[in-house]
Amino acid sequence: MNQKKYLMSGGLAFSEKKEMEKLSRYAREGWMLEKFAFLGFVLRKREPEHFIYSLDYQKEADEEYFSYFQEAGWTHVCSTGEMHIFKATPGTAPIYSDKQSEMEKYERESKSMKKVAVTALLVTILLFLISMISNNGLLPNVVGIITEAISYPTMIVLIFSGMPYLAYRYKLKKLEKENF
Numbered sequence: 001m002n003q004k005k006y007l008m009s010g011g012l013a014f015s016e017k018k019e020m021e022k023l024s025r026y027a028r029e030g031w032m033l034e035k036f037a038f039l040g041f042v043l044r045k046r047e048p049e050h051f052i053y054s055l056d057y058q059k060e061a062d063e064e065y066f067s068y069f070q071e072a073g074w075t076h077v078c079s080t081g082e083m084h085i086f087k088a089t090p091g092t093a094p095i096y097s098d099k100q101s102e103m104e105k106y107e108r109e110s111k112s113m114k115k116v117a118v119t120a121l122l123v124t125i126l127l128f129l130i131s132m133i134s135n136n137g138l139l140p141n142v143v144g145i146i147t148e149a150i151s152y153p154t155m156i157v158l159i160f161s162g163m164p165y166l167a168y169r170y171k172l173k174k175l176e177k178e179n180f
Helices: 012-028 063-071 101-137 140-177
Strands: 003-010 031-037 041-044 052-057 075-080 084-090
Touching: 003 012, 003 031, 012 031, 012 052, 012 084, 012 140, 031 075, 031 084, 052 101, 063 075, 101 140
Parallel strands: none
Antiparallel strands: 003 041, 031 041, 052 084, 075 084
């Protein structure tokens, strides 16, 4: 029997709560989160346990950061970049127990994604403009071919930063409406 399983993620920026609930369901079936993977997670077969999972974002995660969660009953499971997943037994106080701290979490992530998305958008537009100018004969054809080829990776960066940015902004607006 295969002891590892890849689980595709729907995107933590879009459906964080659903993703954490899905990981909890898998844990009850004996599939424990081991690590992040490209566009998903790696799970390992173990004894079934009942856990709740939570995601936090922290750029400068140090020992003090992880010990804070440990003292609150949360065990660090895995990290990638500034994303950290913790698990706890049901009934443990949530990592974000108030709307204000949850809003601050999404505001930080929104700002981070915005920087990348705006830069990628501007570079993509510039590259397409250069490509169009080249196609109209104002620049050598090779310049258009090169800029078009370079524009595809920038579009990918734009999608993978722009979509999460929009998702975080949506979550913030939703939380603001709930608060007022």
